[in-house]
Amino acid sequence: MRRWAAAAAAGIILIVAAGLVARALRDDAKLTLPAGVPTPAPGTYARPLGVAVRLDASRSDAVYARGWLEHYTSVTPENELKWEIVEPREGEFDFAKADAIVRAARRAGKRVRGHTLTWDIQLPGWLTSRTWSAREMEDILRTHVRRVVGHFRGRIAQWDVVNEPLDTDGSLTRSVFAQALGERFVDIAFDAAHRADPRARLFLNEIASELPSAKQDALVALARRLVARGVPIDGVGLQDHTTADAAPTQAILSRDIARFARLGLDVEFTELDVGVRPGMPLDAAHLAAQARGYAAAAAACRAARACTGVTVWGVDDKWSWLGPQWRATPYAADGTPKPAAAALRRALRP
Ligand code: XIL
Numbered sequence: 001m002r003r004w005a006a007a008a009a010a011g012i013i014l015i016v017a018a019g020l021v022a023r024a025l026r027d028d029a030k031l032t033l034p035a036g037v038p039t040p041a042p043g044t045y046a047r048p049l050g051v052a053v054r055l056d057a058s059r060s061d062a063v064y065a066r067g068w069l070e071h072y073t074s075v076t077p078e079n080e081l082k083w084e085i086v087e088p089r090e091g092e093f094d095f096a097k098a099d100a101i102v103r104a105a106r107r108a109g110k111r112v113r114g115h116t117l118t119w120d121i122q123l124p125g126w127l128t129s130r131t132w133s134a135r136e137m138e139d140i141l142r143t144h145v146r147r148v149v150g151h152f153r154g155r156i157a158q159w160d161v162v163n164e165p166l167d168t169d170g171s172l173t174r175s176v177f178a179q180a181l182g183e184r185f186v187d188i189a190f191d192a193a194h195r196a197d198p199r200a201r202l203f204l205n206e207i208a209s210e211l212p213s214a215k216q217d218a219l220v221a222l223a224r225r226l227v228a229r230g231v232p233i234d235g236v237g238l239q240d241h242t243t244a245d246a247a248p249t250q251a252i253l254s255r256d257i258a259r260f261a262r263l264g265l266d267v268e269f270t271e272l273d274v275g276v277r278p279g280m281p282l283d284a285a286h287l288a289a290q291a292r293g294y295a296a297a298a299a300a301c302r303a304a305r306a307c308t309g310v311t312v313w314g315v316d317d318k319w320s321w322l323g324p325q326w327r328a329t330p331y332a333a334d335g336t337p338k339p340a341a342a343a344l345r346r347a348l349r350p
Contacts, residue, residue: 029096029099029100029103030100030103031055031058031059031100031101031103031104033058033065033069033104033108034062034065034066034069037065037066037069037070038070039069039070039108039109039110040070040071040072040073041073041109042073042109042111043350044073044350045073045345045348045349045350046302046348046349046350047298047301047302047307047308047309047310047348048073048074048111048308048309048310049071049072049073049074049298049309049310049311049312049344049345049348050072050073050074050075050076050111050113050309050310050311050312051068051071051072051074051075051076051311051312051313051314051315052075052076052077052078052115052271052311052312052313052314052315053068053075053076053077053078053101053105053315054078054079054080054315054319055077055080055097055100055101057315057318057319058101058104061318061319063316063318063334063335064315064316064318064319064335066335067315067316067331067335068315069108071331071341072110072312073109073110073111074110074111074112074113074309074311075101075105075110075111075112075113076112076113076114076115076270076311077097077098077101077102077112077114077115078115078313078314078321079122080097080098080100080101081098081114081115081116081148082115082116082119082122083117083118083119083122083123083124083127083144084122084123084124085097085098085122086098086144086148087124087144087147087148088124089124089126090126090127090140091143093147093148093151095148095151095152098152102152102155102156106155111157111158111309112152112155112156112157113156113157113158113159113160113268113270113309113311114148114149114152114156114158114159114160114200115159115160115163115205115270116159116160116161116162116163116205117144117145117148117149117159117160117161117162117163117189117193118141118145118161118162118163118175118177118185118189119162119163119164119175120164120173120175120176120177121164123176127140127176128176131176131179131180132176132180133180134180134181134184136180137176137177137180137181137185138180138181138188141177141181141185141188141189141192142188142192145161145189145192145193145196146192146195146196148196149192149193149196149197149200150196150197152197153196153197153200154197154199156197156200157200157201158200158201158202158203158234158235158268159193159200159201159202159203160203160204160205160237160270161186161189161190161193161202161203161204161233162185162186162189162190162204162205163205163206164205164206164207165178165186165204165206165222166206166209166215166218166219166222167215168208168214168215169214169215170214170215170217170218170219171218177189183222183225186204186222186226186231187226187229187231190202190226190231190232190233191231191232193232194232201234201235201266201308202232202233202234202235203233203234203235203236203237203266203268203270204219204222204223204226204233204235204236204237205236205237205239205270205271206219206236206237206238206239207239207241207271208239208241209238209239209256210238210240210242210248210252210253210256211248211252212252212255216256216259219236220259220260220263223236223260223263223265224263227263227264227265233265234265234266235260235265235266235267235268235308236260236265236266236267237267237268237269237270237271238253238256238267238268238269238270239269239270239271239272239313240253240269240270240271240272240273240297241271241272241273241275241313242272242273242274242275242293243274243275243276243277243293244274244275244276244277244286244289244290244292244293245277245289247274247289247290247292247293247296248293248296248297249296250295250296250297250299250300250303252296253269253296253297253300253301254300254303254304256300257300257301257304257306257307258304258306260306261304261305261306265306266306266307266308267301267304267306267307267308268301268307268308268309268310268311269297269301269307269309269310269311270311271311271313272294272297272310272311272312272313273312273313273314273320273322273328273329274290274293274294274328274340275322275326275327275328276289276290276326276327276328277326278325278326282327287338287339287340288339290327290338290339290340291338291339291340291342291343292343293340294312294330294340294343294344294347295340295343295344295346295347297310298310298343298344298347298348299347301348302347302348310344310348312329312330312344313328313329314328314329315329315331316329316331316332316333316334316335317329317331317332317333318333318334330344
């Protein structure tokens, strides 16, 4: 009798626990946004105007959630698709956080960019704590890309398939992927992504390549080799994290776009932000310089058929990855627009 009672109690505890876990998972997959916020129709700007969005901030800060709903037509999950979150243990995939953003963004009519399938940062310990043979790594890479891109097939319009493959001197960064496979890891990642969603646009994304440099030359050369090898690459993403006092001009950015357009590739500014150095006053002059930095990228994109979008890296200064002291986004910490917000819209009017 007592044994029956114990078994029954254990059963009930199990059922309740399973219910709690299921609910937690469901909640994780949900993002409820503020109601009644007007969102721009897809054709509001001459190109999709995107923004990097964080799930935690979208849940806890209504000003933030309202900000991305109201001002942008494209969304990039800022961290939620990175390897450490999506495949924290080998072969175990967790899409709850990314799904929450992707569903909410699509419900609001926004295009979604997927960031990122391979990068040497924000990787899980299981992947970085040992070395892998070429065959093992090809297997790991193909499985990851197939599962992630496959999960979002038809819902994520573009992927940053490879992020930041190059060092400052233009050589291949010695990531776990490159160590096992050399440059071939790039081909494999693109091939796997294309197989998993043949309609998704596939990008090579790089940081600090906007100004003429050895790195920019190496990026052009890499893109050219990929095209020559028949790798299914559609475009190159230029991140363009910059500062008000050193932002590339429209002319420079137009030349950047042309270098890749000549290879038959699209270009997007994928992670634009224009910081004002901490300690500098946020006066009219700095605000104007910041606005010029933003407008330069938007106008260069607007002027080139090959440029398919501009994404700002962060909704407002409060949540910017650089910290609020850099004041790097077009919206202040309280969500009020700076001149950069209007400058972006003006440069991208249809
Ligand atoms: C950053 C995120 O914004 C941060 O929240 C995170 O802690 C680190 O990564 N280049 C990239 C982005 O490709 O993924 C980075 O995003 C910023 C630099």
